[in-house]
Amino acid sequence: MVRSTLADVARGAGVSVASVSRVLNGLPASIATRDRVREVAHSLGYAPDLAARSLKIRRTEQISVVIDDLANPAYVSMMQGAEAVLRDAGYRIQFSSIGSDSDLGLGTALHAVSRGYADGLIICPLRMNSELVETLRHAPIPVVVIGGLPRGTAIDNVVTDSRLGVNLAMDHLHQLGRRRIAFIDGPLGTNPGDRRLEGYRSAVERLGLPDEDGLRRLTTEFSYAKGAAAAADLIVNSQFDALLAANDMMAIGAMHAIARAGLRVPHRVAVVGIDDSEMCLYSSPPLTSVSLGSRHRGKIAARLLLRRLARPDAPIKRVREAPRLVARDSTSARDFTGADDSTSARDSTGARAKRRGQT
Amino acid sequence: MVRSTLADVARGAGVSVASVSRVLNGLPASIATRDRVREVAHSLGYAPDLAARSLKIRRTEQISVVIDDLANPAYVSMMQGAEAVLRDAGYRIQFSSIGSDSDLGLGTALHAVSRGYADGLIICPLRMNSELVETLRHAPIPVVVIGGLPRGTAIDNVVTDSRLGVNLAMDHLHQLGRRRIAFIDGPLGTNPGDRRLEGYRSAVERLGLPDEDGLRRLTTEFSYAKGAAAAADLIVNSQFDALLAANDMMAIGAMHAIARAGLRVPHRVAVVGIDDSEMCLYSSPPLTSVSLGSRHRGKIAARLLLRRLARPDAPIKRVREAPRLVARDSTSARDFTGADDSTSARDSTGARAKRRGQT
DNA sequence: CTGAAAGCGCTTACAG
DNA sequence: CTGAAAGCGCTTACAG
Structure with a gap:
């Protein structure tokens, strides 16, 4: 549980922190440097501080998926659908359950999610009020909503009928x-x-x-x-x-x-x-x-988000999933x-x- | 989706970034400063960058809960139990499903979780091998395991029989x-x-x-x-x-x-x-x-983690939950x-x- | 009460 | 291939 930093590894290996960073990120380095750095990093149990990394690279490589009720298998299917797509795209997935009971919960969860810990957000809210819409519209990261939105809202979403x-x-x-x-x-x-x-x-x-x-x-x-x-x-x-x-x-x-x-x-x-x-x-x-089509809606939401991440100014898209008996x-x-x-x-x-x- | 920073707010309000930070964190400030900062922050839709904040304060105020299978209601109950306790303690909760099928999934999820995005980890692994034990033992953040561990392993855990x-x-x-x-x-x-x-x-x-x-x-x-x-x-x-x-x-x-x-x-x-x-x-x-006692085990795990967070050198604790027909x-x-x-x-x-x- | 400054741990041009 | 340095956006002693 002792935290070592890049600097510790650099000291141990007798190289600069820049070299350590390069080795650990797979950039070109001499074999000698590479081996030494890896060895020291391993022996120190070094793990990069992701907060620092994110701060620098301006990405977290994480996507947040926020649902209301974890006990509801329909939501779980959505999450699993989204996860499959996002994982393939190299993102880690963080789930949050906002708890339909407390608007409070929703507020804090959204706050947590909207900045600094995720590059994008998929949310399937039980209640969609104008306050939430405004929050989502002004989120600092791309958002995809699973569920209906007021006509003309500029947020990608996937709906069913x-x-x-x-x-x-x-x-x-x-x-x-x-x-x-x-x-x-x-x-x-x-x-x-x-x-x-x-x-x-x-x-x-x-x-x-x-x-x-x-x-x-x-x-x-x-x-x-x-x-x-x-x-x-x-x-x-x-x-x-x-x-x-x-x-x-x-x-x-x-x-x-x-x-x-x-x-x-x-x-x-x-x-x-x-x-x-x-x-x-x-x-x-x-x-x-x-x-x-819960699982499929989750997948589609993930694809919409990846698209938005790749092209921030792409036209807003709404995808419909047809119900089926x-x-x-x-x-x-x-x-x-x-x-x-x-x-x-x-x-x-x-x-x-x-x-x-x-x- | 435009990201504004503390500096933007400071500029807009005509004060220093230090003052903005203080106001937004509820520290003493003159009423005039406070009101102006809040107004500007709101109009700019300012949201703090949590990665930067975490980097500075050395805490994320988040706990990661990692389970194997989201479709299994027993795991969901655990998560909900843990969530209730952690939320009361002021932590946000991030769930990750590692997917029992891929050891790969487990590795990356653990990696993601173990540093920078969470102050602590609760994990309920389907398979507990010596490699995982080693990973957890050397995690840079406190860990609580729900499930058995090899005798003498220095990790807090809650078990059932x-x-x-x-x-x-x-x-x-x-x-x-x-x-x-x-x-x-x-x-x-x-x-x-x-x-x-x-x-x-x-x-x-x-x-x-x-x-x-x-x-x-x-x-x-x-x-x-x-x-x-x-x-x-x-x-x-x-x-x-x-x-x-x-x-x-x-x-x-x-x-x-x-x-x-x-x-x-x-x-x-x-x-x-x-x-x-x-x-x-x-x-x-x-x-x-x-x-x-899935839900209760989740709660106990959360309490063990809070205890460890408060007293990093407390003795290792194992709690037993009795089965009941x-x-x-x-x-x-x-x-x-x-x-x-x-x-x-x-x-x-x-x-x-x-x-x-x-x- | 307030500002200037240092620094959290990284990554990345920029030189060499 | 490698190192020195800047800087990501915050917080927090330290002066004033």
């Missing part, structure tokens, strides 16, 4: 004969929360489905627990034959509540999530979900028996009794 | 009357992979359970997919009434394969995972798992019908036929 995504899900459920489609959303005021509610509303109108407050639930978080609680509440207070949740975590939470209530998926209630996370393949039943067993059509479902009613009773005994 | 954890799981299954307990492990050569296999072996011997190669599977990754594949293989080639997977992701993958094969959990096969991730609550059925429906005892299980055999057939039609 989650309104459309929700409509794909609604069409799918509608085609399966489902009519009373409940919707569990995340918090309003967030980008996904707002867009997905819009999507639900437009689909309900377009398809002529029942438009009832009782079929909608807003939660305070895109989490398993909130999805489960909202679904439990829906089950008690509402009648529905399908359920769309605004992300996969909530959908899986909801399936849990549905199973606890003794209702079968998809027979009694078809369930659809959003994000098409890997876990959709392994839930029981496997979860139909709307892919918003991925159907799985949670909306398998074959067993839907309509509203009058005596089979699942019987199942229901049995399962309820069983649960009661266990918990 | 996953051998014991596995034994708790085995005891639990044994008490439920299960005797043919299959085990799906991650790769050998990894810390958890090795320890958990040891645990399984010792439990099998201690409990007098059948010790057959056919009941064990090694995978190349602690993932959903590998867990599912290993379980599918076990189902075809082996007889078992319980299954322990070396982490929750593999356990959930395995439950998926078991469901596909038409076998019911826990009636026919009881399943246990390790890590007690949040998703265990929401899987279907909810998954019994061994908690290794959390029983849920995937090992519910009530429905176990023993090896001769005609009910689940019938289920099996029906489910198989159904799947075939769908995929």
Whole structure:
């Protein structure tokens, strides 16, 4: 844990700091110098001070990736997508989770990130307000946003159309004969929360489905627990034959509540999530979900950033990622028996009794 | 994106750079100076260059947290635990995922992290070899390891006893009357992979359970997919009434394969995972798992690091986190019908036929 | 309260 | 090929 500097190595090797720097950066040097410097550097456990290096070369060779919620696999996929591209380009990646709860967190994280520790920033904010937009517009390093921006904002971004995504899900459920489609959303005021509610509303109108407050639930978080609680509440207070949740975590939470209530998926209630996370393949039943190409959006964001880094004055670019429905067993059509479902009613009773005994 | 410096602000405000620095760092200054500096700084969108600041103050006010696999919720919990503590202490947190696949990744990530961009490092490596130990021992900043270290290594660390954890799981299954307990492990050569296999072996011997190669599977990754594949293989080639997977992701993958094969959990096969991730609550059925206190280990690691930062010469400390079994429906005892299980055999057939039609 | 100056540890023209 | 020197943008004693 003792820090040695270039000067220490230079002294040890009997050369100038310039020579040490050259050797360590692979620039031409005599073999004798090179060997001696390397030997001394190694024996001293020398590691360059990156802050000093960055200060001099005006680059950190790092990119910051900032997301809201590390526990959400969709964000993790984005980060992994971005990482793959950036790593290939020779950048190190630093992740920061800003924590959707605290605007405070966002402020400090952005501050940290925007200067001195990164050459560029990829950010996928849950909430996009005008203050954040201004902060990003004036950032001292190139920024790419994953998510929507006010029309005309001069920031590269990659967007998806989650309104459309929700409509794909609604069409799918509608085609399966489902009519009373409940919707569990995340918090309003967030980008996904707002867009997905819009999507639900437009689909309900377009398809002529029942438009009832009782079929909608807003939660305070895109989490398993909130999805489960909202679904439990829906089950008690509402009648529905399908359920769309605004992300996969909530959908899986909801399936849990549905199973606890003794209702079968998809027979009694078809369930659809959003994000098409890997876990959709392994839930029981496997979860139909709307892919918003999280990993790909991460990759695209990284490419946009590399482009901006290479050409700072390139025209602003916005890339769209199309949503896509991925159907799985949670909306398998074959067993839907309509509203009058005596089979699942019987199942229901049995399962309820069983649960009661266990918990 | 235009970068202004302290000197720009000083010029604009008609004061020295020293005064600007003082104002911006909250040191005493006349009200007139303070207001003018702040105004100019704001209008210039000034943000301090953190590399320069770090170089001068010899601190970055950042901590690096390095994990192997961002997709694994256990690691995410650790990071979140560490983050909570470090944030309270005024540090910014930078996450890096080293990617278990490439030793290359580990090298560069460590290099990046070890000097200049962080004041300390928390690392939870999947593989702990002597080279890594040496690297960490000679790191220029304090290091805390989450995971085992060779006896006597002079690095603070927090460990859990996953051998014991596995034994708790085995005891639990044994008490439920299960005797043919299959085990799906991650790769050998990894810390958890090795320890958990040891645990399984010792439990099998201690409990007098059948010790057959056919009941064990090694995978190349602690993932959903590998867990599912290993379980599918076990189902075809082996007889078992319980299954322990070396982490929750593999356990959930395995439950998926078991469901596909038409076998019911826990009636026919009881399943246990390790890590007690949040998703265990929401899987279907909810998954019994061994908690290794991931979040808490993250917190403890952060506290150890803060202690080391405050007292560089404090004695080396190792903290143990005890494993704990959390029983849920995937090992519910009530429905176990023993090896001769005609009910689940019938289920099996029906489910198989159904799947075939769908995929 | 304020400014001039030194210096953190590097890199990089510039001479030689 | 090599060294002396300047300078990246800050902070901080040190004088005044």
